[in-house]
Amino acid sequence: MILQLFVCLIAQLSLSFGQEMGYLRIMNGTTARDKQFPYQVGLLCYFDDSKDEPNLCGGTVISKRWILTAAHCLQEPSSELRKVIIYVGSLEVDESKPFVVKKSATIVHKGFNRKIVANDIGLIKLPKDLTFNDRIQPAIFPDLGNTYEGKMAIISGWGLTSKQQASSVLQYIRAPIITNEECEKQWNKQLKGKRRKLVLDSFICIDSRAGLPCRGDSGGPLVLDDGSRTLVGIVSHGYDAKCQVKLPDVLTRVSSFLDWIEEQTGGGLE
Structure with missing residues (x-):
């Protein structure tokens, strides 16, 4: 899907997220086909000190009015979110107009902890209903x-490629979901006692040896690779900012937050 308008904006991006443990983290990806990922959303997040250079993130359509993303996409330590521009479905200039929302239309989990990246989940309420079709x-x-351990899954996004540039075309990778125990073991082996990584039950990890998400993919979807569009994770964080160390990527486990999502949306997910 060639995203003409999105490309113009990507060219201006600073992708200047904070970088706790390689925060904001597709490398070695495949170009997506039109209509392949109808739940995929592109976000341009503008903060007070961004000088009109937005941060790029991903998101997921979960209903006609709600988008699910990562908390760190919507919140920075020392700057207030001003607005989010949201691209849904085909982003061709002549086919799609973006939604624009203010901070008041966003929700960040109150338990979000930037240091350990806990509760890295957020919501955006659209100003009007989406019309579902073959692209949305x-x-x-x-x-x-269900832990979904051993299942194959897909991550998609417009984040940094191996050339350290944001992609002009939606990319995706397939990767197996691994156990949290194996994920924690691999991280702490790499850290060599300098610090310790705690992989919480509310995290879900993928084997990133064949490819991994990177800066700009944050907040995007991890779905089962079975055609069901089952959303099991939200891209959260990886080991290094340049996404060169192929440790398991850590995502927010969606099943741990189903009650929170229902509470925040008022159950309005039809």
Whole structure:
């Protein structure tokens, strides 16, 4: 899907997120086909000190009025969010107009902890209903209690490629979901006692050896690779800012926040 208007904006991006543990983290990706990922959303997040250079993030359509993303996409330590420009479905100039929302239309989990990247989840309420069609469809929520360990999944986004540039075309990778225990083991082996990585139950990890998300992919979807559009994770963080160390990427486990999502949306997910 060639995103003409999006490309023009990407060219201006600073991608200047904070970088706790390689924060904001597709490398070695495949170009997506039109209509392949109808739940995918592109976000341009403008902060007070951004000098009109937005931060690029991803998001997921979960209903006609709600977008799910990462908390760190909507919040910075020393700057207030001004607005978010949201691209849904085909982003061709002549086919799609973006939504623009203010900070008041965003929700960041109150327990979001930037240091350990806990509760890295946020919501955006659209000003009007989406019209579902073959380019715009909601993702499906996962089963409560299913870890999905060993299942293949897909991450998609417009983040940095191996050339350290934001992609002008939506990219995706396939990767297996691994156990949290294996994820924590690999991280702490790399850290060599300098600090310790705690992989929480509310995290979900993928094996990133074949490819990994990078800066600009944050907030984007991890869905099962079975055609069901089941959303199991939200891109959260990786080991290094340049995405060169192929440790497991850590994502927010969506099933851990189903009650929170229902509470914040008022159950309005039809």
